[in-house]
Amino acid sequence: xxxxxxxxxxxxxxxxxxxxxxxxxxxxxxxPDEAGGVGPSFKxxxxxxxxxxxxxxxxxxxxxxxxxxxxxxxxxxxxxDLCDGNHTIADIALELSQCAGRTPEELLPDVATAVQKxxxxxxxxxxxxx
Amino acid sequence: xxxxxxRNAITVRTDASEVAEWLARSxxxxxxxxxxxxxxxxxxxxxxxxxxxxxDCEAGPSAGRLLPNLAEVRREVAIMxxxxxxxLLWLHAGAVAKGGAAVLLPGxxxxxxxxxxxxxxxxxxxxxxxxxxxxxxxxxxxxxxxITPLVREPTCALHADHWMAIKREFxxxxxxxxxxxxxxxxxxxxxxxxxxxxxxxxxxxxxASMKLFESCMNFRQHGERAVAxxxxxxxxxxxxxxxxxxxxxxxxxxxxxLEPLLGEVSG
Numbered sequence: 001x002x003x004x005x006x007x008x009x010x011x012x013x014x015x016x017x018x019x020x021x022x023x024x025x026x027x028x029x030x031x032p033d034e035a036g037g038v039g040p041s042f043k044x045x046x047x048x049x050x051x052x053x054x055x056x057x058x059x060x061x062x063x064x065x066x067x068x069x070x071x072x073x074x075x076x077x078x079x080x081d082l083c084d085g086n087h088t089i090a091d092i093a094l095e096l097s098q099c100a101g102r103t104p105e106e107l108l109p110d111v112a113t114a115v116q117k118x119x120x121x122x123x124x125x126x127x128x129x130x
Numbered sequence: 131x132x133x134x135x136x137r138n139a140i141t142v143r144t145d146a147s148e149v150a151e152w153l154a155r156s157x158x159x160x161x162x163x164x165x166x167x168x169x170x171x172x173x174x175x176x177x178x179x180x181x182x183x184x185x186d187c188e189a190g191p192s193a194g195r196l197l198p199n200l201a202e203v204r205r206e207v208a209i210m211x212x213x214x215x216x217x218l219l220w221l222h223a224g225a226v227a228k229g230g231a232a233v234l235l236p237g238x239x240x241x242x243x244x245x246x247x248x249x250x251x252x253x254x255x256x257x258x259x260x261x262x263x264x265x266x267x268x269x270x271x272x273x274x275x276x277i278t279p280l281v282r283e284p285t286c287a288l289h290a291d292h293w294m295a296i297k298r299e300f301x302x303x304x305x306x307x308x309x310x311x312x313x314x315x316x317x318x319x320x321x322x323x324x325x326x327x328x329x330x331x332x333x334x335x336x337x338a339s340m341k342l343f344e345s346c347m348n349f350r351q352h353g354e355r356a357v358a359x360x361x362x363x364x365x366x367x368x369x370x371x372x373x374x375x376x377x378x379x380x381x382x383x384x385x386x387x388l389e390p391l392l393g394e395v396s397g
Contacts, residue, residue, distance in 0.1 A: 051354055053361035058336040062357040067350055069343045069357055071336045 038089060040108060043127040044115045045085030050123050052080075063122060070121065079114045085127035089115055133207070134162035135264075136273065138214035141165070142207060144174040149181060152200045153207060155299060159276040159307050160211075169214040174203060185210070208262060208277055212347065218264030218273060219356050220347040225258035225272045226250045227308050231315035231392040232258060232272040233384065236345040242322045242377055244279045248300045249381035256308035262347065267359045270366075271311035278302070314363065315392050317342070318370045318384060328379040330372050330387050338369035 038044075053060040059077040061070040072080055082092045092115075093107040100107060118124040131154060132139050139162050144150050154161070173184045177196065181203050184194035197203050212220050223236035224243035233250075235243045244260035251257045260279035263272050280297040319333060319341050333341075342360045343349065349356055368391060374380035 051357065053358060055335040055339065055361060055365065057334045060336070060339050060357065060361045062354060064354055067353060069340070071340050073336065 038112055038116050038119065040088060040090035040093075040112070042089050042115065043085055043087065044083040044089070044119065044124040045127045046080065046083050046124055047122065061123060066122060068121070070123065075110075076114055079111055080118065080123075083115065083118065083124045131157075132162045132164055132168065133157045133160050133211060134165070135160065135211045135214055135275065138169045138211075139165035140207075140210055140214065141168040141171045142174065143171065144176075146174065146176040146181065149174050149176070149200065149203055152204065156204045156278050157207070158278055159302065159304065170210070172207065172210060183207075204277075208275075211275075212262060212264065215264055215273070216348065216351055219267055219349075219352055219359065221263050221265060221342070222261070222345040222347055223263045224260045225263045225274075225312075226255040227258060227272075227312040228255045228389065229392045230312065232308075232312035233388060233392070234263065234272060234314055234317040235320055236317060236342060237320050238345075240322065241320045242282075242374070242380070243320060244281050244297075244300070245377035246320055246372075246374075246380050246384070248279050248281050248302075249377045250384065251302060251306050252378075253381065253385065255306075255385075256312075257302055257306055258308045258312065265314070265359075266311055267352075267355065269311065269313070270363070271313050273311045274308045276302070276307045314367060316368050316370065316388050317363075318372050318388075320372045320374065320380065322375065323373050324375055326373045326375045328372070328374040328376065328383040330370050330383045333369045333371040335364040335369065337371075338364045 047063075049064055051062045051064065053062075058074055059072040059080060061072060061080070062068075063070070078096055079092055082095060087095070089112050090104070090108065093111045094104040096111065097104040097107050115124065131150065132141050133153075142153060144153075170186050175182045175184070180196055180198040182194045182196055183203065183206055195206065197206055221234070221236055222238070223234050224247040225232050225234050226247050227233070235246060237243050247257060247260045257276055257279070258272055259275040259277060261277060262275055264275060265271070266273060279300040279302070281300045282297050317338065318330070319338070339360050342364070346356060372380055372383070374383070
């Protein structure tokens, strides 16, 4: 049987627009890391081998290495789109806050959890340090 | 005996009369004359612990696979047939057709694929399969795999240990069996819920794609191609979730809601 995993995060998907406003550079790094999790300065980048397919209500992601498929709901897709190696987790929270009706501080734990999950599943990696 | 799937066939030999009889009934709609060249030959031998199934030239006392009962023999032969057409994407699903278009019924064991498929056939739909369907991804068509359906007795609860005891064969006439691949028009994911009225609701594409992945039987052979196909399929055809407790009511709900859609596809 095929292996499929549903990934969602709770950033009020109904209020998230795909085209968000311009992203400011970064938020303060003073927000503490969650225990064992990724920190606000972490810059996730989508793995180049991972394939994605757009659906009306989210994204279908396939990792050819693990032969696993993942469904990302609208919120998780919005995070995924910003995992480009340029945005830190704090940047992602800040950018999404502009269309989610929540403050960046409120969003940060959700974003960090989503990125942590994507990292554990081998879908994103940390951007190489300069 | 020779069992055929499209232009491929396997030859089955057995020393157990109960196996021969059971397979002849299970594959009665797929039996063929001796093929010029079978895809492979299968031998099923009675042993003290059940039945040993050997493919082609396998030999020796521990060769092949040991299967505990006739239900497993049926399943194994079906899987071997499936393997004669690896280019198809095989789904754990039932399928029926009307008006030149197919409704796919993907679902796990116990979801009621067979009961719903046979209920629809009883009201004039054509049977493609009750358990596994090969999909031609290029043509977006469901390939008939008309194994004799096994239907759960309405009063029986789900007991995996007594699988054989609680299912009965559903006799289909040759006229109610679909012979050619049919374009896929709709997918319905059945879910049996005790005492629930038949209820058919549109399903979101993300959930539908996940359910389709979970029903893929040879996903590893197709990988990214299967992913791309499933993504395209759920964008292209309507997908529904069906909750029900009584299969004829579920079939009536499908017929009432989906028949107009099938007309659009075939037209």
